[in-house]
Amino acid sequence: MDFFFKILGLQPPKDKKGKLLYLLVAVPHISMSAFLVTGLEWSKLFRDFDKDFKVSMLTLSVCTLHSVFIFRIIVWFFTREKLAGVARVVQRDSFEFNCFSIYKIKYDHLLNKARKIKDLKYDDLKKLWSRATIFINHDKNVIERFRREKMVHTRAICCLIYLSINFISLFTINVSYINVLSTETYEGFNERYNTTSTYRVYPYHMYFPFDTSLSHGYYWVGYFYQLYAYCGIIITFLPVDTIVINSIIHVISQTTLVGEAFNQLGSNIDYSQSLDEVLMLHEIRIVKCITELQNIYRVLYLLEDLYNVQLLIQYGASVFILCSLCYIIPLVDNVGELICSFIYLSATLGEIFVFTYCSQTLSLKLQNVKNAVYNLDWPCYPPRLRRNLVFLISKLQKPCLLTAGKIFTLDLLFFIQLHPEFFQVTAAVVISICPTDLDLGNAVAMLLDLVDLSIYSEKIQAVTCLPLLLQNVKNAVYNLDWPCYPPRLRRNLVFLISKLQKPCLLTAGKIFILDLLFFIQVTQKSYSFYTLISNTGNNK
Known part of the structure; x- marks a missing residue:
């Protein structure tokens, strides 16, 4: 430059x-x-x-x-x-x-x-x-x-x-x-x-x-x-x-x-x-x-x-x-x-x-x-x-x-x-x-057909269980009888716990973390968009 x-x-x-x-x-x-x-x-x-x-x-x-x-x-x-x-x-x-x-x-x-x-x-x-x-x-x-x-x-x-x-x-x-x-x-x-x-x-x-x-x-x-x-x-x-x-x-x-x-x-x-x-x-x-x-x-x-x-x-x-x-x-x-x-x-x-x-x-x-x-x-x-x-x-x-x-x-x-x-x-x-005779009920129904929140809730809940299980593994490792282990093994367990410290979560496009909080945010955004459509239609 x-x-x-x-x-x-x-x-x-x-x-x-x-x-x-x-x-x-x-x-x-x-x-x-x-x-x-x-x-x-x-x-x-x-x-x-x-x-x-x-x-x-x-x-x-x-x-x-x-x-x-x-x-x-x-x-x-x-x-x-x-x-x-x-x-x-x-x-x-x-x-x-x-x-x-x-x-x-x-x-x-x-x-x-x-x-x-x-x-x-x-x-x-x-x-x-x-x-x-x-x-x-x-x-x-x-x-x-x-x-x-x-x-x-x-x-x-x-x-x-x-x-x-x-x-x-x-x-x-x-x-x-x-x-x-x-x-x-x-x-x-x-x-x-x-x-x-x-x-x-x-x-x-x-x-x-x-x-x-x-x-x-x-x-x-x-x-x-x-x-x-x-x-x-x-x-x-x-x-x-x-x-x-x-x-x-x-x-x-x-x-x-x-x-x-x-x-x-x-x-x-x-x-x-x-x-x-x-x-x-x-x-x-x-x-x-x-x-x-x-x-x-x-x-x-x-x-x-x-x-x-x-x-x-x-x-x-x-x-x-x-x-x-x-x-x-x-x-x-x-x-x-x-x-x-x-x-x-x-x-x-x-x-x-x-x-x-x-x-x-x-x-x-x-x-x-x-x-x-x-x-x-x-x-x-x-x-x-x-x-x-x-x-x-x-x-x-x-x-x-x-x-x-x-x-x-x-x-x-x-x-x-x-x-x-x-x-x-x-x-x-x-x-x-858009035309003033827009049928808001049909529009909202089409949106709900495209976004079936119940299906996504099951998938997201299944994905969320994975980090919880990994946290259980971390707790199990931590609860081992550390003082009785030789130094070399203790060091390896320290490395393992360091790896398990960070939650392992799947993402959508490497932007959104797929957990239950994401499911709640999707629901809130969908309702906000529905409110926007309804208010705009009522004003017309």
Whole structure:
């Protein structure tokens, strides 16, 4: 993303000539395409709010959207050094798995020395590893080959997301301005010249300090300035917005690779060597995987600190924009406006969905890493390594999800719960355009036929019994006679209880947990929808 920041004028150059060019070109461009246009929109809104409510709602939505853009750009400018630190960790050169190319190690002469060291630490182990004789075979290193392919695909996906959003946004803006040329002109009184002038509406309303009539004024100056300003603010804002998504996508790929590395821990190893040497190879690889997980968590903590307040403000504004678009869509005048409105609606929902989907996918990938660590051959590992793996599993027990303002967890359930008002307004609009002789009784009967709650209650109750039985297993393990068991067996039982601590529940689309609470929520939502239909029909 540094390339896009530089060519778009967001990142100031370091040399003197570059700084002079930046002050002469980039600063005026960003000021005119972002700050000035937003101020003109708010001025128009305050001047003409009472004239046309539909136009005022559209202008208010655009003002809100552009204000969020400016807020994000300003915050990015003051936090760009911290974001550069995030990029350095994400793009670190140390993210490689060449240690999986080591298939054989010889350090028999060092084993006796290692056993004499009390409280052996990993710094001591590194010294031993550096003095050991290693044998390398890069051809059988499947993890490193998978890493190279995965990172190429990840960069391609990030580039495709950025270019696609740019294309869709610019296409929508240009369609709006091409569509307005097909609208008819109208005659109106011109206060500046005290005469009748010919006018044509702008796609988006904005205050201009000059006459905007076609016959006497400067309509085309305002037309092309709006087109330039809206394209400019989109191109300027998108690198700032997509850097979060791209960072999370990179972290998802890295987490996937770490999980696969744990699954392939025993690959490319010569098992003809001694058991101590095989365990040493396992330990080298486990330490490498733990180091990469630490870097992944470091990136997530940095992103959480930098973006939780920004996302709270942005998603709060998205709720208002969605409700405004839902009000505007039934009142559009032509097909072009309808297409643009639906694109805006889809883009607003899509932006929230992509972020929440990536956040939840990352959490699921970390859970997969936890399962891969749990499935390792624990009894064969030395006590020091088992303790480190216990700490790792304890860390992975808690789902790692980004938040909005440290209040809302950004997952797919948040995406659905964020817009209840929007979905209710949408349903009301759909019902309002239905025929007035709608038979509400038949409609409700059809809904109840489609949603047979009694059938779902039996299935959900059967699914809910599974976690209760697993909790009984956990209690039975806990009630065993622990003091009489040898230490090795007690440690294994501790691992088992750690695994059973997390409830095991089936989900619907990895969003809803299938338990009795979900059944109650389905019933409540169905009754709420029935009430909405009944009230709408009675009002008619």
